[in-house]
Amino acid sequence: DAGxxxxxxxxxxxxxxxxxxxxxxxxxxxxxxxxxQTMMRGLELLIYFNNNxxxxxxxxxEDRFSAKMPNASFSTLKIQPSEPRDSAVYFCASSFRAGGxxxxxxxxxxxxxx
Amino acid sequence: ILNVEQSxxxxxxxxxxxxxxxxxxxxxxxxxxxxxxxxxAKSPEALFVMTLNGDEKKKGRISATLNTKEGYSYxxxxxxxxxxxxxxxxxxxxxxFNKFYFxxxxxxxxxx
Numbered sequence: 001d002a003g004x005x006x007x008x009x010x011x012x013x014x015x016x017x018x019x020x021x022x023x024x025x026x027x028x029x030x031x032x033x034x035x036x037q038t039m040m041r042g043l044e045l046l047i048y049f050n051n052n053x054x055x056x057x058x059x060x061x062e063d064r065f066s067a068k069m070p071n072a073s074f075s076t077l078k079i080q081p082s083e084p085r086d087s088a089v090y091f092c093a094s095s096f097r098a099g100g101x102x103x104x105x106x107x108x109x110x111x112x113x114x
Numbered sequence: 115i116l117n118v119e120q121s122x123x124x125x126x127x128x129x130x131x132x133x134x135x136x137x138x139x140x141x142x143x144x145x146x147x148x149x150x151x152x153x154x155a156k157s158p159e160a161l162f163v164m165t166l167n168g169d170e171k172k173k174g175r176i177s178a179t180l181n182t183k184e185g186y187s188y189x190x191x192x193x194x195x196x197x198x199x200x201x202x203x204x205x206x207x208x209x210x211f212n213k214f215y216f217x218x219x220x221x222x223x224x225x226x
Contacts, residue, residue: 004157031212033212033214042216042217042218042219043158043203043216044216045213045214048212048213050212055212056210056212056213091157091158103148103160103214104160105157105158105159106157107156107157108157
């Protein structure tokens with residue numbers, strides 16, 4: 001298995017633009033997580049899905065952020081409009097059962113908003 | 115707000131030194147503790163999943179212990195090598211089985 005695949009690896013965009021980050025979880029994993037990593041706050045959970053259904057989005061910073069999981073093999077995290085303070089590394093992770101067993105991170109997307 | 119703390123924040127050791135660092139977490143509603151190794155420009159890689167009080171896990175030169183009653187876990191590296199240089203993260207999982215609370219990590223630098 002290729003692991004959790006995220007794209008793009010790097011994204012540079014101008015303030016106000018829409019940004020879409022993509023994630024393909026490991027096949028058979030029922031849970032998918034989106035994290036944001038910054039120097040100030042470390043690794044923060046934004047939202048997680050179970051069987052494609054959003055379960056907890058309490059970590060999503062504001063309405064400009066949205067996440068979808070239209071099927072078991074694909075999820076997106078969208079920021080619209082983007083702001084410079086959104087610059088961070090965004091990680092996707094998946095696991096095959098509750099409690100994080102088989103928890104695997106993707107390589108991350110480094111987002112820079114200028 | 116749930117607090118997971120790691121210490122020290124950073125550590126510089128010489129090749130061959132043994133080292134250890136700490137993860138502190140709430141002692142109530144414990145479900146599991148994960149340790150990750152995170153190299154620069156890569157994604158976190160799982161080291162250990164610990165669930166039982168008194169658990170000890172080992173992977174090569176790296177080992178970890180768990181005390182859920184007092185809320186801490188230690189990670190030990192015996193005979194550090196330059197390739198051990200990374201940030202070591204712990205993550206606490208409580209009664210919400212899918213919410214990981216990460217510490218801020220211990221950044222280890224091993225000098226040849």
